[in-house]
Amino acid sequence: QVRVLEPGGGSGQPGGSLKLSCVVSGTTSMMEGMGWYRQSPGKERELVAGISRGGMRRYGDAVSGRFHISRDNAKNLVELQMNDLEPEDTSVYYCCAGTGGVNDWGQGSRVTVYS
Numbered sequence: 387q388v389r390v391l392e393p394g395g396g397s398g399q400p401g402g403s404l405k406l407s408c409v410v411s412g413t414t415s416m417m418e419g420m421g422w423y424r425q426s427p428g429k430e431r432e433l434v435a436g437i438s439r440g441g442m443r444r445y446g447d448a449v450s451g452r453f454h455i456s457r458d459n460a461k462n463l464v465e466l467q468m469n470d471l472e473p474e475d476t477s478v479y480y481c482c483a484g485t486g487g488v489n490d491w492g493q494g495s496r497v498t499v500y501s
Contacts, residue, residue: 388412388490392481394466395495403469406495408481410462418485420457420464424477424497434479435466448474473501 394406410417421436421444433446435455443455449468457464462483468475476499481492 390481390483390490390492392479392492392495395479395497397498397500398468398471399500400471400473402471402499403467404471404497405468406466406479406481406497408464408466408483408492410483410490413462415485416459417462417483420462420481420483421455422466422479422481424479426477429477436482437464468497471499473499475499476501 389411390408391411392406392408396404398404406422416439419436419438422434423431424434425431434449435453436444437455437457439459445453452470454467455464476497478494478496480494483490
């Protein structure tokens with residue numbers, strides 16, 4: 387069974403940095419896309435960052451220029467470097483990995499940026 391493990395998360399201060407990681411296990415397939423969405427109470431789910439097998443990156447408007455996503459295709463590993471943190475970055479971040487039209491989701495990692 388495919389599992390998406392995201393042991394990341396944590397707390398930080400405005401202007402600081404955090405790093406999230408996500409690993410897909412239970413498959414030998416290279417995921418077509420990997421990345422994170424986040425959702426906060428009272429807000430809609432929004433894209434944080436995504437990266438394709440070919441290294442094409444996409445960022446949500448709220449994090450563009452501050453976050454950087456990368457991946458290791460051989461390990462089905464994706465990492466999100468979060469810089470210049472803002473209080474608005476506080477949310478639950480959900481790792482997502484998919485291929486062939488099927489998406490698998492992680493349990494979610496809580497990120498808190500103190501205001």
